[in-house]
Amino acid sequence: VTPQLFGNSSSNSNSSSPGTATVHWIGDKPAYQSGTTFGLPWPRGKHHSENTKFTISGDSSEQIELQSWVTGYWPDGSVKWSGHAIPESENIYNKYTVTAQNGTTSGLYTNPTGSLVVTNASDKLTIHTGKLQVSFPKAGSVLVSEIKTKSGKIIGNDGKLVLQSQSGVANDPSNRGNSSIQHFNFESSIEAVTVSEESSVRALVTIRGKHQVTRGGDHDNWLPFVVRFYLYANSDAIKLVHSIVFDAAANENFITGLGLRFAVPLAGEKQYNRHVRIAGVDGGVLNEAVQGITGLRRDPGAAVRTAQYDGAALAAESTWDPRVSSRLRWIPTFSDYILSQLSPDGFTLKKRTKAGQSWINIPGGTRAGGFAYLGGATQGGLAVGLRDFWKRYPSALEISSAATDVGEITLWLYSPEAQPLDLRPFHDGLGQKNYTDELDALDITYEDWEEGFDTPYGIARTSEITIFGFENTPSRDKLASLTEHINNPPVLVADSEYLKETEAIGTYWALPDTTSTASATIESHLEFLFEFYQEQIEQRRWYGFLDFGDFMHTYDPDRHTWRYDVGGYAWDNSELSPDLFFWLFFLRTGRADVYRFAEALTRHTGEVDVYHIGQWKGLGTRHGVQHFSDSAKQARISQPQYRKYFYYISGGDERVGELMEELLDTDKTYGVLDPNRKVRTDGWTPSPGSTVAIGLGTDWSSLAGGWLIEWERRGSRWEEAKSKLTSTITGIASLKNGFVTGSGLYSLENSTLGPPPTDPQNNGIVAVSHLSAVFGLPEVVSEAIEYFGADLPTGFKDAWLDYCYYFQATAAEQAARYGVSFGSLNLYQGHSRLTAYVANQRGNSSLGARAWREFYTTDGFQATSPWNTTRVEGSDVLAAVDEASWVSTNDVAQYGLAAIQNLALVRESLDDSVS
């Protein structure tokens, strides 16, 4: 089926016929859902927010409470993407059907019957979910002042962020006593607290601030945070999305601990009724009491022992064997516990009676679930968990003072038992003194280094935390179930066919097609590539607080290792759009494992690889040994298109939405940083705030992607974004050689785009790069053309189709059209999707056949590539691995995108007999 680009979507915006869409859980139906948000696309022109009412029902048609909002609009103002939240419920259905009923007057928000109550006082917000009442002060250090259960038990207090840092690190262990190193402690300091306007089913409390020093000397407030608290009707869970930005000098600020801490009131609870629960391996749980009454020399009675293990309140001491009850004072209470996951393979776990006494090894195991509970059998308690705990090592869970009146539970995103987080450069520049040296070095390590550019200043990290409140100590199985829940939070998604039919998320992909040998082979190759990367993450241990979510760029077959230590070949940082490939692979397969993989990628690349503040705000960093070490700061890395799929499918994840907003200022950065500074020969330099040079591929595609999203979202700057997008599209259309021109001068003052410095008269130059169309340009342009529809500035589509046609046209054709051929280029396999695009647009089957020839017979992967892995073990490697030395991530990304898009665009031209 060749997709229709236009005209297929009905424009019956006034129709009263309801639209329906079905969502299902990815993977297995969860055993528990604590309130779920999801996104749904709608066809162009079908539903307008002002007169559409969304409702939802489960398998049984029973109506479920629903909160709805719009995350994206079609140009005509109709709903393109909606976001929805359902409350926690014990009834969990396989599928849910959302109905969009037009012609109502009540608008979107029609379910204010929820149990969720928001009270916004001058000094604090209070959210009552129906199960928990949570108070958020508007100032000070405490983010959550109180968590109270339905029955009135206060189970949590004083929830705050904690941070430790030091001013230096010892050069080696013998220097650890270095007295010049200062050690600082910090707590959260609130700057702003807001709550979502609409909170019928889901309330969102957003708290911004910085970490303020509390001990260790003077230190500026730093490490800005934004923590989003999601509370759902009927829920005993609070979901946090916790983000920080590194805003300090890396050589003077080393994080040694970063966490979230709650106090848990325990006064009045008997020591033997206080329970500690810590998630272990594969659903395992450590089940202990602060004062254990099992395993003693005398038996208090089986009922008492069993009750303690089960977390129930023990019967009155008078019912016990008096040989135990009379000697409770001799049974130590263990007040402190700490589980540290200092490697992705092993955690340690220990406890102590109190500070000043030795720790006792419990001990640990392989990979901890990242979840801990502290509370009492009668007074209830609090649990806190970190998603992907062991994958984000060094992490920790600490319980302290459990034998006192106020216990504490601390989730450490960065374990205080780990070595400091060291974000200094990994080398000293090796003596590189100027661009000549830098380009020479680039030619051997492929690292594009420049003094001062190897800085983490401005990178971010986002973590997902869940807090649960309990009336009593929950059962072991409940805690195991919640551990699974926090690590694999339930996700509702529409099926691939519906997603595709709405044409709301690209028309350049189609469902898997195994109807012919050729297509089935391609499908198997796509599966192979995904599964290979999934397994490489595990085998190569691509885990870590900052690292998890990325993979490597190029393999070193000699050493049987990815080039983790070779300049420009290490962390991939979205090079050539693997994000797009994996998201499209999810869209077409709906596989849960692909979703989790792509989600982790999005959470990493959008945060760690991008500057969120500072002089390079909006740019990302090219692939390198450290995520931020390369001097090529590029918009192509921060490309918002990479996060778009997750954003809409997630129902508008607010953190990702914020990242997209940040990127609206990326264009300004070109005023201070010319991406071509090292190789520019035309002498041009940028005029900050005035005129900047941008590439029509890697630069403009990212700016355009961001503008288009802002326009779709109708964000606060959407008119500005639409204007810039329209203006630059018009500019490109006006260039004599269109995209073939390669770059242009962009005015920061009026957003116009004119010819490049080398062609001020727009006589037409040819500057085609293999990189221009491999960072989202085809996807952004395709979506923009469709979005503008009839309003697309004249000439732009032709400029794009020309680029698509001529990139792999013959030299003669190129010369005939542009006066000069493009010469030897690269990444032809990936660019076959450009040929496919123009073939599809023009209904030209011989062009379609050309696309497939390019796909099969140029560069990249071949039909004759091995398409398998080889086991490497024994002394050849540190640990046994499966290698595919013929695979590079560049090829994977572009092969994947070409395969998916060619199948969507020129399926009918595929020779079905190719295997």
Added chain:
Amino acid sequence: VTPQLFGNSSSNSNSSSPGTATVHWIGDKPAYQSGTTFGLPWPRGKHHSENTKFTISGDSSEQIELQSWVTGYWPDGSVKWSGHAIPESENIYNKYTVTAQNGTTSGLYTNPTGSLVVTNASDKLTIHTGKLQVSFPKAGSVLVSEIKTKSGKIIGNDGKLVLQSQSGVANDPSNRGNSSIQHFNFESSIEAVTVSEESSVRALVTIRGKHQVTRGGDHDNWLPFVVRFYLYANSDAIKLVHSIVFDAAANENFITGLGLRFAVPLAGEKQYNRHVRIAGVDGGVLNEAVQGITGLRRDPGAAVRTAQYDGAALAAESTWDPRVSSRLRWIPTFSDYILSQLSPDGFTLKKRTKAGQSWINIPGGTRAGGFAYLGGATQGGLAVGLRDFWKRYPSALEISSAATDVGEITLWLYSPEAQPLDLRPFHDGLGQKNYTDELDALDITYEDWEEGFDTPYGIARTSEITIFGFENTPSRDKLASLTEHINNPPVLVADSEYLKETEAIGTYWALPDTTSTASATIESHLEFLFEFYQEQIEQRRWYGFLDFGDFMHTYDPDRHTWRYDVGGYAWDNSELSPDLFFWLFFLRTGRADVYRFAEALTRHTGEVDVYHIGQWKGLGTRHGVQHFSDSAKQARISQPQYRKYFYYISGGDERVGELMEELLDTDKTYGVLDPNRKVRTDGWTPSPGSTVAIGLGTDWSSLAGGWLIEWERRGSRWEEAKSKLTSTITGIASLKNGFVTGSGLYSLENSTLGPPPTDPQNNGIVAVSHLSAVFGLPEVVSEAIEYFGADLPTGFKDAWLDYCYYFQATAAEQAARYGVSFGSLNLYQGHSRLTAYVANQRGNSSLGARAWREFYTTDGFQATSPWNTTRVEGSDVLAAVDEASWVSTNDVAQYGLAAIQNLALVRESLDDSVS
């Protein structure tokens, strides 16, 4: 077969017929042996050292160089145990036959033709193995000043011990900047260097000293060490047995790093020819060069790449692609590496270009082999490894300054990246004020606590290290092979039948017997118990720098965990002689896994659980949460009998020999510490240096065991030991009720043993304890009776046979004999071996049948016990485990000993149809 206790061994000491004995490798034949020492027993009266010549041949009868010595003598002066060393050789045979040729005049030491040369100068020792020349200064901080290869390359310098400590630890992470904590660095400071007198095949250099502060302030020299270096003819390996004693206040001295460091000269070696090799998982190896030339943007040529990976010197740069050779200065050199095994499940591995730059994650894996190499392709290098590296976490291997003229390689027995070693008490006493409180607390947690007794002052730890020197960087496979070698050092042992026939190591065990249903069932139960403990070590993670080698005492079925946190139930500390059981289980099966298991147990219990210096020198500590936390300081724990099997089989392991010597002063300790002080009601107090009260079971058996061993060994105090043994044996024989008296007063002045304080007139009292005969007493007495032979003081054997007979005689029989019955006792199953002993001695088959009835139908394990494990998983436990909640270590030890000894002594009385 009922063993004959006497008369079976020929006394042909003047015979000229040679004796032969065969040894084989435990487990598979090793791929490599770097020189091996082993022990062999000989029958009584066969060979005298002054006129016996030992020779050895392999499968081919080819004579092999052999160094021989005597480790134990029969009373008549004939050789009971010999020790032998063979050189490193590429010819490794399945078996070796040792021939003892009598009637020669050349004596034992007849193979001085070895390549091993010892030069003993005034300032240093130099040992030349034929492959390595190693220099040991006699003073200063450097233990090994130089290691030189055969071709004259200096591959190691400046080998010294390094230690870090701190004066306190932060109570919690927020206190880590606590400026009152001092950080100290120390190096070895030599006090004495000695070399073995005989060094034809094996030279032993023993270096003693303490750690002297080099940085951080004033600190006494502390943590005394003794490091034994074993060098074999023709060997490129140096084996170290490294022992330390903790001799400081635990609340002011926290070890933060303990290691062995060598300098590796690298000047002149090209950076790309410098190699780092670090053992990974399951024979895996990290293969890196300091300056990598693989994985670059430009290819120097396949031969160059392959050579670097292989550790070969690269061809001249002129042969490379000049695009690489011209740009070497832009390729970073990585100078520092560190692998840290901070949990038994995971290690991290990172490297950095140099201090001041960030580390790069390599990253790590699960369990590291504990072996690392630093050197050059042309200049050779040094490797160092720690046996049981991951089992002894937190351990580390560090390579530093590899890009400078002098690299360093440090083996950390305690990783500087770990939390400090905290040996403080685990609780504060819980308010216990006097013996009344202590006994009351004992009644609930089973912990016998007393103020000040929970101290590690005087405990020790021994580690096995191997150093290898190389002319060039060795192959990957060679390094993997050496990693296997250091973790499973080849062991030569005689087969069980021979060991038994010589009667040199007890006559209370026999070979496995599966000839009947009953005996086969017992054999299967013994196997079950061993394999269960072997697996529990893994599942319960009984690993750690101090912990490895021990297991726990009692299970808590309610929590599905061993009682690691309950006072007297945690670490077993040899309670009821599991050491004896597992060693006897090895003797009869010859299984390699049993040997490794028992060896680790011996290395732990003899070191960590015993005080080696200080006021309680010679005593061990009863089972508890910490190895040293219980106040019951007991000779029964330090019982030298537990180490005897390993000592002789190993050819006289010098560290264990030293431990046995230390114990010769244990009797003095009773002058300062009465083991019965808390429960004594007779008002007696010890007179230091004069008269002390000792139990005839738990105390005397340990003293007697030590005296007997010293006599056998003909150690420097053997006549004193023989005298004390004879005197106390005479004393026991003189007690009216013999062993039934329970205790006696021992004179430190003249070593006499008289009646206890409660029976000064030796009228005869009855004080039978279930504990007297479960800490080696039957085994020591059996061996002593045989050893004395005809010279055994009169009455002693009868006293022992009476004890054996009456322990489980009827109350009427007891009363008839002693005027009173023994009352209700305990551990009857284990004591069935006492009945078996007397049955065997008297040839009384009805007594034999009584022994089996006691074995099957009293306490302990029953035929109807489950004899299996149950899987416990999911949320019931931290991580899935197999539990046998019906098993206690006490029962295991005593069941195992009774089963083995009953089968040896009264096999013919076993009802073969029992299943």
